[in-house]
Structures are given as structure tokens and as C-alpha cells.
Amino acid sequence: MRHPGSLGLIAFLLGLELAPCNGQAISQYCGPQGQEERLHFTRLGKGRWLDPQARLPGSLDPLYRMVRGFLDMVQLNPFPEGLVRAALNEPSSVRTSDVVRYEAGYVVCAVIAVLFLLIVPIVGLCFCCCRCRRRCGGRVKVEHKSMACERGSLMTFLLLITLLLLTGVVCAFITNQKTHDEVGPGVRAVPGMLNSLQGLVSDVPQELQAVAEQFSIPQNRVLEELDGVGVNLGSTIHTQLRGTVYPILASLQRLGQDLQVSLDHLQVLNSSIVYLQDQQEPLGSSLQDQRHKLLSLLQDGQCQGCSSALRHSQLLELGANFSQVPSVKSVLQKLKGVPEANFSNMVQKDNSTFNTLPVLTAMETADIVQELKEEVAQIPEEVRTLSKGFPGSEAADHWRQALAEAENSSRPYLHMIQRYERYRWIAGYVLSSVILLVVICNLLGLSLGLWGISAREDSSHTEAKGEAGAQFLMAGVGLSFLFSGPFILLIFATFLLGGNIQTLVCRSWESQELYQFADTPGNLPPSMNLSHLLGLKKDVSLPAAYQQCKEGAALWKVLQLNGSYDPEKHLDIHKYTARLQEQVNNFNVDMKDLDLLNEAAKRDLEAFRSSGIEKIDYSRFLIQVQKPVVKADVLKLVKELEKLGQAQTESALGQQLKQEAQALQLLYQEKILPQQTHVVTLNRSVRALSASTSNLQLVVSETLVNASSLKTELPVRAQGILRNESECFLNREMAYFIQYMNWAREMVTEHIATCQPLSGALDNGQMILCDLIVNPWNAFWFCLAWCTFLLIPSIIFAIKTTKHFRPIRKRLSFWEGLDFCPDYPRLPTARG
Numbered sequence: 001m002r003h004p005g006s007l008g009l010i011a012f013l014l015g016l017e018l019a020p021c022n023g024q025a026i027s028q029y030c031g032p033q034g035q036e037e038r039l040h041f042t043r044l045g046k047g048r049w050l051d052p053q054a055r056l057p058g059s060l061d062p063l064y065r066m067v068r069g070f071l072d073m074v075q076l077n078p079f080p081e082g083l084v085r086a087a088l089n090e091p092s093s094v095r096t097s098d099v100v101r102y103e104a105g106y107v108v109c110a111v112i113a114v115l116f117l118l119i120v121p122i123v124g125l126c127f128c129c130c131r132c133r134r135r136c137g138g139r140v141k142v143e144h145k146s147m148a149c150e151r152g153s154l155m156t157f158l159l160l161i162t163l164l165l166l167t168g169v170v171c172a173f174i175t176n177q178k179t180h181d182e183v184g185p186g187v188r189a190v191p192g193m194l195n196s197l198q199g200l201v202s203d204v205p206q207e208l209q210a211v212a213e214q215f216s217i218p219q220n221r222v223l224e225e226l227d228g229v230g231v232n233l234g235s236t237i238h239t240q241l242r243g244t245v246y247p248i249l250a251s252l253q254r255l256g257q258d259l260q261v262s263l264d265h266l267q268v269l270n271s272s273i274v275y276l277q278d279q280q281e282p283l284g285s286s287l288q289d290q291r292h293k294l295l296s297l298l299q300d301g302q303c304q305g306c307s308s309a310l311r312h313s314q315l316l317e318l319g320a321n322f323s324q325v326p327s328v329k330s331v332l333q334k335l336k337g338v339p340e341a342n343f344s345n346m347v348q349k350d351n352s353t354f355n356t357l358p359v360l361t362a363m364e365t366a367d368i369v370q371e372l373k374e375e376v377a378q379i380p381e382e383v384r385t386l387s388k389g390f391p392g393s394e395a396a397d398h399w400r401q402a403l404a405e406a407e408n409s410s411r412p413y414l415h416m417i418q419r420y421e422r423y424r425w426i427a428g429y430v431l432s433s434v435i436l437l438v439v440i441c442n443l444l445g446l447s448l449g450l451w452g453i454s455a456r457e458d459s460s461h462t463e464a465k466g467e468a469g470a471q472f473l474m475a476g477v478g479l480s481f482l483f484s485g486p487f488i489l490l491i492f493a494t495f496l497l498g499g500n501i502q503t504l505v506c507r508s509w510e511s512q513e514l515y516q517f518a519d520t521p522g523n524l525p526p527s528m529n530l531s532h533l534l535g536l537k538k539d540v541s542l543p544a545a546y547q548q549c550k551e552g553a554a555l556w557k558v559l560q561l562n563g564s565y566d567p568e569k570h571l572d573i574h575k576y577t578a579r580l581q582e583q584v585n586n587f588n589v590d591m592k593d594l595d596l597l598n599e600a601a602k603r604d605l606e607a608f609r610s611s612g613i614e615k616i617d618y619s620r621f622l623i624q625v626q627k628p629v630v631k632a633d634v635l636k637l638v639k640e641l642e643k644l645g646q647a648q649t650e651s652a653l654g655q656q657l658k659q660e661a662q663a664l665q666l667l668y669q670e671k672i673l674p675q676q677t678h679v680v681t682l683n684r685s686v687r688a689l690s691a692s693t694s695n696l697q698l699v700v701s702e703t704l705v706n707a708s709s710l711k712t713e714l715p716v717r718a719q720g721i722l723r724n725e726s727e728c729f730l731n732r733e734m735a736y737f738i739q740y741m742n743w744a745r746e747m748v749t750e751h752i753a754t755c756q757p758l759s760g761a762l763d764n765g766q767m768i769l770c771d772l773i774v775n776p777w778n779a780f781w782f783c784l785a786w787c788t789f790l791l792i793p794s795i796i797f798a799i800k801t802t803k804h805f806r807p808i809r810k811r812l813s814f815w816e817g818l819d820f821c822p823d824y825p826r827l828p829t830a831r832g
Contacts, residue, residue: 028232029728036735041214041743044207044752053767064775067782074105075503079513085523113492117485124481151804155446158797162442165790169435172783176428178776183421186768187414193761194407198400200757207752208387211744215383218736222376226369229729234361236725237718245354248596248710249347255703256343258696259608265685270332272682276322276675283671284318290667291316294660302650309640315632320624326617334611341600353594361589372583380576402533427490428780434483435787441476445469449805470805473798480791487788494781498774506770515543535559549759558755567748571741577734584730589722591715597707605700614697618690625683629675634668
């Protein structure tokens, strides 16, 4: 508590004039300017979140859809729950007939592959033997007229097949490389996902502790704003009250001045009246004696030209009668000792006191602000125990152990997958290169063969070009026969694996049949019980857990923890904020030192109001002051007498007139002139008082009433402003804690203690396996199979076309051979 009189002392020492500028805000904490600032918190929970995998749309999408459509035709059967259950639990009980029935489409494809594997190499071997005996793939012995049309058709079909082979082999190269590029990162991502998920439960307490520690952000912000709250509250009170205080202070300043002026005029009036009344009788006697003397001289018959002076001398008598004016002594008696107060000093003191209100408010609220800081500096018990209340120790150990075992057991298989993938990639690259060689051989053979045929009419032509073309075609046929076995083996192996992954795993994974199967009791062996391994609650199924996690469900809603956990209980700081509100409500401002009108000033105004100064009959004063002190113009009469004294022939008479003029002059100087001066002063004071007293009495009465009411009203208004502003300040500070609560609630439920990373890992696994690996894998064998089965017509048309490229023993001319081929226009031939 401050010492009494400290307001005046501080005002005196500081001499503060804190009148705010016109543009200053009326309120510091209420309204738009009082809105809280946005706090910035550190985002948590990123470590356990996996980047979502995605496959961007590309040019191979139509090919992927074609392959999936083909596999849907190959595998028409639904997901084989019984077969998979038996294979997982009792592999020996699986019947081959059930497998064949389910894999009927693949069995048909296997039969086709076996037939291809047997027939094509055998046909190739027979063809090789036949060629060795020069019975197959020979030459045309006799040329006939329809041969050109036959040859053109064979070349056209072979070219079309070759272009289809080229398209297929380009797609095979692309999908082979894309598969290889995706398998490596996809396999390496599996341990990363499992390792990331290990901290799904165990890392929660540490991150919850980090959330609790960030409670210091709103704490520090509130502590910072508490430093200036006293001055800001005082400034707001000062700003909102100055429109009332400043006018009343200015009114008191003017009133004090007017009161002093009125008192001065009243005292002048009284002193002037007293003087005039005291001097009026002696002046009247002197005037009477002087008139008697002048009249006796001027009425003398010897006085020449004295008629005018005689008339003026007859007016030497009193004009105003100040005995007829009212006395003001009773009014002065009532105003004796007024002014007792120094209005100027009083107003200056009140003005300084009012202008130091911000500093004084800060001083008065300093103790409460210090207590508030101590309260704010304490972390609420609920927030401090945010991490300790999380019941996940045993569940975290169980979860981490299960994922660690899964990670360790998966590493050998992942390394094996990478190794075999490299072998597959090399085999695919080599076989695709063989198909590319077949395409090159076909294209070179067709080009050289066509060149050789077109040059046969030239006499200098040799059959080397056509023979070379035939050799290239036969080389392509040889490569096709030679590698047909590896082709079909690689195709069927990759087809069987990739196709079953797509139809058995990916299709059921996408439709969530896989989750339902894994969740059904008895489908998985006890060692693979996913609900137990994942630690799911008993009433939460695997599909429901996946769906809830995908929607951002909290861990305690899905996993079987050691107990229940309610984050709202730990984020409830109502008790904490209630204590702060209680302290803020204790803010108080003391304005008792702002007197506005002290007791001495009140007595002065009360005396003035009851003095009756407004009841004085000033009209009677005005009547007298408007009359001359002497009816005659004394100075004019003196000059006139001096002239008469000089003009008289009778020297004795002239001398007497001069003496009377001097006597009259002396009377004027000693008695008439001072009274005239007092009359002027009296006139001025009377007119000033008559013009101001009535209004001044009203002002005095109003001032007394206003000052008295304001003395009572100002503390009430100041307290009301303080309450309102304190409430706005409290709301502003509470908004910082609300920001923290909202952020903490979001962090805990959506980023830290959420099982969404689990569903994200499953989605990433599906994306990596099915979209990024299986799609190009299946597209590769599809393109390779496309090329492999096109090799059969390529072989046939290449063998048939070869005969036409070799020399013909007996042939027609080139243009004669075109007579029966409508596709070739007839051109003139040059003979001889």
C-alpha cells in the first residue's frame, strides 16, 4: 500500500503531463486492438509419420489396366479363405485338387507354356535337321507370274509382325527397368517402416512431455504482458475519464479567476463609495463658498462681459449624490477571508494527480501483479502429469518387441528378394535383347532382300544382297528357336508369381478382404495372430482398427493399453485459470487524492453563493456614476475667469477674478479630480459586477453540484472501467492458454498418440507392393509373352519370305512377274 500523499509527491517529482494524443486508442485490451497474438508452437510427432507413397499417372497406365484385366480373366475365383487357412495352419492338409481348382486359369496357362516349351524347340530341331539336308528354307526353283504378289504379302505380314515385336520389346525394356528401379527402394522401405512404427507407443510419453514443456510459451507471453498491465490499465482509465476531468478542471480554473475578479471589483466598489461619500460633504461646502464669492464678484456692475461666467458659476454645486447608493459592507462582511483557497494551485495539483494516473495505477496493482506472476509461473498439475498419465509401458514393450522381431526376421528374405530380383533383371534384359536382335535381323533381312529383288533386272547384279537378306532372316529364326525355352520359362515364372500376388494379395488387400480374413479367428496360426501382435483391444476388429486409424483415432481407442487415458483431463486448466481470474478481479484504483474541489475552495464558493452579491442594486450605482461630480465645467470656468480678469478695466476687480480662478483651480485639483477618478473606477467595477454576478452565481452553484457529484462518480466510473478492462485483459491472456490447449489437443490426438501411422504404413505397403512393384512386374512378363508368342508367326513368315530372297534357277523378268499382282502398278520395261 502506498503512503498517503504519495500522489502529490510523485506528481511534484515527476511533473508528468501525460495527456494522451488524439489518436490514442480508448482501450488497451478491449476491441480489435486488444486481440491476442498468434502463438507459434513446435510441431511434434513427425518422426513416426511416414511419407505417403504415391504413384503418379503415367504413360504405362493403359498397359497396367490391360494386364489387370487379363489377370481378372485368368483368375475368376474369389479369395480362397479355406485354402489359405489350411495352407497357413496345416500345410500338409492342403489338397492338390483344391489348389488346381482355384488356380484353374493358371493351370491352363501352364499347359500352354508346356506345349510351347515342347513344341517350339522340337519344331526348331526338326527345321535345323531339315536345313542341314537342304530341304527346308531353300529357294524357289521356278518363278511364276503370281510370285510377286505372294512375295509382297509375305513381306508385308513379316514387317507388321516385326513392328509389333519392336513395340513389345521396347515396353519390355521399360517395364523391366522400372521393376528393377522400384524393387530396391521398396524392399529397403520395409525395415524403415517397421523401425518407424516401433516408437508408435513407446515414444508417446517423451513427446507428451515435450507438449507439456511448451506450456512455457503462453506462460512467457502472459508474464511479458503482465509487466505493463498496470500502466495500460491506468492509461485506459485516464483516456476514458479525461473528457470529464479536463473540462471540470478548466471550469474550476476559470471560476477561481472570475471569483477573484469579482471580489476585487467589489472591494474597489466599496472603497470608492466610502471615499466618495466621505469627500462629498466637504466638497459641497467648498463649492458653496466658492460660488458665493464668484456670484458677488460677477454680479458687480463694473464687471464687463461676466454674464456667461455668471451662468456657469451658478452651476457650482454637487451633481451626484453618493449617499443614495446602497451599502455593500454586508456582502463584504460575508466574503471576509475569501478566497481562502488558491484555485490555480488546486487545479494544477489535481491535473498533475490525474495525469500520473497510469503510473499510480501501476504502483497500486504492483503487489497483485507480482502475485499473478507467481501464479502464472507455476505449471498446472494437470499439464505437468500429461506424460506420466499415459498408460503404455507394457503395451509399448510388447509392440516394440513384435515389430523388432518382424524387422529382424524380414531382413534375410528382403536380401534374398533383392538378389533374385537382380537375377531376374539380368535375365529379362538378356532375353529382351535377344528379341531385339530378332527384330533387327528381320528388318535387315527385309531391307536387303527387297534391295536384292529390285536389282535383279540389272545385268551387273549379283544375288549377294538377296542372299544376305535371307541369311539375316534365318538368323532371326534361329534365335527364336534357340531362346524359345528360356523365354517361356522366364515368362511363366514371373507370371505365376506376379499374377498370384495381384489376384490373391493385391485384389483382396484393396477390397479389405485380407483384413477380414486376418481378423477371423482360426484363419491365422497363433504365432501370426495380428490382433494379439498389434495389441488391439478385444472389441476392435482388424478392419475397424484400420479404418479408425485411417480416420486418426487415438492409440487408447484402438490398442490395449494398461489403462484408460483421457487427454481432456490433463488439458483441463480450469483451476489454474480460476486462480488467475480471482487475482485479476482484485485490481483496484484509488482516486481519493483527486479532490477536484478541496474544502477551502468549497467554503469560498459557498460564501460567494450566499453573499448576496447578485442582489446588490447596481442600477442605483449606475444612476449616480452617470451624473457629474460637479454640475459646472470647472476647468472651463477657470479659463473663463482668467480671461475676464485680464479683460477688466478695474484692476482691483480683475485681480480678484484671477484669485478666484486660482482658488477654483486648486479646488479642482485637490477635491474634484480625485472624486472623478474614483467615479470612473466605480463605474467600471459596477458595470463588471452587474454583468457577471448573476451568471457567476449560476456557475458557482453548478460547480458545487458537479464537483460534489463527480467526486462520488469518478471512483465508481474508474472502478467500472478497471473491471471492464481487467476482464478484457483476462480474456486476452486466457486466449493464449486456449491456443495452447487447442494446439496440445491437436498434437496429442492427431499427431502423437494417434495410430494413423499404422494405417499409413499399411497403405504405403499396399502402394509399394501392388502399384510400384507388381504393376511393372506383370507388365514386363506380359510384354515378353506378347513378343514370345509373336515369334511363332515371325518364324513362319521369315522362312517363307527367305525363299524369295535367294536366287531363282528359272525366273521371269521382274516386271513380267508383276502382271498378275494388282498391287503393283505396271511400269514400262527397258529391254536390250
